[in-house]
Amino acid sequence: MCSELIYCDATKLAEIIRTKEVSPVEVVQAHLDRMQALNPKLNAIVTLADNSLEMAKAAEAVVLSGEELGPLHGVPFTVKDSIDTAGVLTQRGSPIFKGRIPETDALSVARLKSAGAILLAKTNLPEFSYATETDNLLTGRTNNPWNLNHTPGGSSGGESASIAAGLSPLGLGSDVAISLRGPAAHTGIVALKATHGRIPMTGLWPRVPRRFWHVGPMARSVRDLALAYSLLAGPDGADGFSTAPLGLDSGLDAWSNQPLRVGWLVELGFGTIDHEVAATVKAAAAALSSAGCIVDPVQLPALELISSIDVFFKLQKMEAKPAFREATKNQEGKVFKYVQGVLANPDTSMKDYVQAEQQAERLRDQFVKYFQRYDALLCPVTPIPAPVHGLSEFVINGETVPATNMLGATVPFNITGLPALSIRFGTSGEGLPLGVQLVSGWFAESVVLHLASLLEMASPVRNLHPPVGTDVSSRLHLDGHSSQ
Template sequence: MKVDRSFYRDATELAELIRTRQMSSVEVVRAHLDRIDEVDPRLNAVVTVLAEQALAAARAADESVAAGAPLGPLHGVPFTVKDALDVAGVVTTRGSTLFRDHVATADATAVARLRAAGAIPLAKTNLPEFSYWTETDNLLVGRCDNPWDGERTPGGSSGGESAAIAAGMSPLGLGSDVAISVRGPAHDTGIVALKATRGRIPITGHWPEVPRRYWHVGPMARSVRDIATALRVLSGPDGADGEVRHAPPHTDPPKEMAGLRVGRLIEPGFGPVDAEVAATVSAAADALRDIGCTVEPAPLETLETIDGTELSATLFTAETVPYFRRAAAGREAELHTVIQRTLTAREVALDDYIAAQQRVEKLSSLFAEYFERYDALLCPVCPVPAQSSVRCSPSTSSGMTRCCAPYAPYRPSPMRGRRSVSGTRRYRRAASCAPPCRSTSPVCPRCRCRSGRAATICRSASSSSPAGSTRRPSCVWARHWSRSAPSATAPPTSPAADPSHDVRAGTLRHDRRYRGRRLVGTADAMSTSRR
């Protein structure tokens, strides 16, 4: 029997197949809904499925094709949304029991723009509480696992999005990034993600909103060309996000790849790096040389003296902790351990905050000078491949200690190990893309360019990852349930084994790991049947 694997086609190909009537949008949406049914019970990447709404939109999309109406670049293609971004009429949980019944009244700007391009919201995806950890785990629906290996993390905070895309549940998604939250999950699951220059894509409709100048909404996909299409659709001011520039970014065409000047940096600028990660970056460098780029080591000595994670701890704590305290006032006991510990952080002194801002300015000058000499920077996303989830999820004090172990040779803590590589580049606000690359593990190199040159970075990323996106996770490993709460029983291995669990129903998924309760979204738009 022929198996329909259309769920592994990228968004660009699916849009073309729908436009030319080789496939219908209904067929594409149903294929992805079936894929969610098949693999998500093992992954826990999806929080809410919008089955009925997606199929209704797909039928309307097919009618537009039949009528010869003008079609957008993503017409009829489904996409998923990190559950920190609003979809009108749908619960936005923000990964927290505090917002389990929060129904959005309007689409986030990024969601609205993908809709306007013809794309169809399919599902909301898992995340850590308040999008504030490098592991995707929360007390509402539990931990999301990596489709390559169920014992490993898909990263965070856009880990549900990266797992869904890697597993074929979605061809395209929206994530968000304040530290490493689209690029790290892309690295951990072998997909593509883009953190565009701040000022290109509005974050309107995303929570949290602070620190506003550092949050980014970014597209995630399995091909660089999908990322480039999404960037064109998502970019531009919306009249609400004051950080987005009203003047257009650089309009000159991207440089030809032949002759592009690329600096390669692995060590020591970002500390010790795992051998497999270093080999992946080197392979990407070889691929760029093969097409005529000039690639050479580009040490940044000053970078070795600046720890981006320490800057994050100072700048983020000063703004985020008071913001979270107001949101959780009186309900602190309902928070995940990570957020509870975050709220105990000491108040940042004004002198420390100013010193951190001055170091950010120093970093900006460093990279401004660097990009006068080079067109792009090729470097790791993270110092190590995806790590064990039990080590990354500090649900208990012992878990917090265990999560430090795999990073010991690289940094004093996992947060520093994962974020120090990305943290120093965040403050330049430049474009940064994590493309897939052929490797034993699903790790990614990183391509980065000067502010506003996202077209150049997309071309560099595409050239540095030849055939890298053709590997697929099997999603057939056995689930381990050692992290269940003492009162919880082992959950069913499939939806059919539990009549109360139906991911097609448009309901918020029940909590399997912590309380075993079924949580139902309150939005009227929620459906009761897929067909």
């Protein structure tokens, strides 16, 4: 059994529950105790599911009865508070939706429950999921478990902090530009943004611009991502973007019969990248080469010529602003600064909108060509490690850049709908996690999952946990610095 239940991954928890080494009640209670001890410092959890212990007792009875068990039977999970949960508050990080309780689960939540998983809690997010810092007027700011002075990112920052600190083994987040992969990189966990439409968006809000939104799993192990993805993917008959059958995966045989071809790219097309982040990507490239992959440095000219960030914001302003105006009508005083910023930005002209659409098409064309030659792309997730709270600009290698540059290496894969995975592979000089991103061709999720498993085995930081995850009373002060 794991030395600590709170740091067992979901796959291991399911195994030891199935073999009766531990009961679902013990597992759920261990995570509830962990939340009680650490959440006052982290503010990652915003709502507890009232019936989690009751569900754990029911799950225990099923184990004892000898009935067939689902792959996640008795395993607790957490959910970002933009994803509907039946009978449990889903307030979207906004006073406008204070007290909102959905009647039905989002499709992704329902699928995990059908596999036997137990909803434990809802996690914090920026208002309407539209920021790279998790903070809002309703439930406040979430802190990074590696250093409380730093952000866990956004918009799935509460989820990433919860999983990194052992409050949850598995969770659901969402991603319109960075929101799964960035928080994962900032807190040292793993997250998968599958091909657009692979996992239905039914029961998530907002859905604009819907063609960029994804829902996906977050965890502490690659095998948990693979398991959760297998349970979450597939059309539901409601989401018009979710139509491809699960069996369609062009990568299923690519790595079993021949070495995978991986191109790696650090800076050109992604903006300025911190030297430590760049070194981490290069180290990951070397690790994949040692694992038998064919690894080359590459360039993507379209990424250099077209600003993906600019394309995203031009399209997002045209489509998200009307929905936000409708949601906030006559309640503008309840809106936090991030949504205020979206509403205050000038509208996109029709000329610029059409140009942005055409640039998005050219980016897709570039990746069609690229994935004819390579199976995957290795690149940064974020340009810097997790920053301190509240910055509107960053200094990277002596250059001052706007905070929106945080999206530079992630948003191209929302615009194009490509699958992308974030995994830790290093540590900064300040002791913060450093991640790398793996991208594959459309519907080839098995490629990035396989490559991530290779990096996981070779990782120099495997099984490291945040200082908040050891002795809270002696090692971590309220200012977020270790006492050692």
